[in-house]
Amino acid sequence: MSIAATPEPPYVAVIFTSLRTEGDQGYAAMAAAMERLAERQPGYLGIESAREETGITVSYWVDQAAARAWKDVAAHLVAQQRGREIWYRDYRVRVATVERDYGPS
Amino acid sequence: MSIAATPEPPYVAVIFTSLRTEGDQGYAAMAAAMERLAERQPGYLGIESAREETGITVSYWVDQAAARAWKDVAAHLVAQQRGREIWYRDYRVRVATVERDYGPS
Numbered sequence: 001m002s003i004a005a006t007p008e009p010p011y012v013a014v015i016f017t018s019l020r021t022e023g024d025q026g027y028a029a030m031a032a033a034m035e036r037l038a039e040r041q042p043g044y045l046g047i048e049s050a051r052e053e054t055g056i057t058v059s060y061w062v063d064q065a066a067a068r069a070w071k072d073v074a075a076h077l078v079a080q081q082r083g084r085e086i087w088y089r090d091y092r093v094r095v096a097t098v099e100r101d102y103g104p105s
Numbered sequence: 106m107s108i109a110a111t112p113e114p115p116y117v118a119v120i121f122t123s124l125r126t127e128g129d130q131g132y133a134a135m136a137a138a139m140e141r142l143a144e145r146q147p148g149y150l151g152i153e154s155a156r157e158e159t160g161i162t163v164s165y166w167v168d169q170a171a172a173r174a175w176k177d178v179a180a181h182l183v184a185q186q187r188g189r190e191i192w193y194r195d196y197r198v199r200v201a202t203v204e205r206d207y208g209p210s
Contacts, residue, residue, distance in 0.1 A: 103195065
């Protein structure tokens with residue numbers, strides 16, 4: 001996992017913040033499958049993820065339509081598997097338009 | 106650290122993604138000071154943070170002006186201390202307007 005090579009703004013960020021339950025219970029496999037699936041979606045720009053007690057995954061998309069389509073695909077994958085309530089004590093999804101960005105250079 | 110109790114959108118998210126250098130070198134103390142300082146800024150709504158190899162910190166602000174003011178304060182704090190180049194191999198800051206959000210309920 002590294003910093004996503006996103007293009008010039010504007011583009012869309014989907015910020016997924018979660019508090020995990022105890023134990024893996026198939027979570028790691030699901031998360032890896034989810035990332036591989038995201039990479040194949042139309043309009044995918046990149047993904048960044050980090051986890052301590054709180055987990056944050058930010059996926060980047062060319063536009064709102066691509067972000068919405070990914071939401072439906074992701075929800076379907078979770079539904080096919082063990083259910084979100086097994087993995088997360090709580091979560092919040094925020095869909096945002098990135099207007100500017102900058103780095104060290 | 107938990108999920109920020111943000112209000113109804115719209116509001117502003119500042120997504121700070123970084124790759125750390127090896128060793129602490131004063132980083133943990135700076136990061137804690139930065140979070141305490143953020144909480145006292147006008148327009149602050151909340152902060153979420155997680156770190157593995159990649160670190161992601163998302164701070165939330167009432168509007169773009171509040172986010173910009175925080176950027177200046179944060180840059181000043183970093184400049185006062187040991188310098189960003191000591192702590193980060195690379196980083197990217199993205200400023201985004203959150204248009205919708207949802208959780209499990």
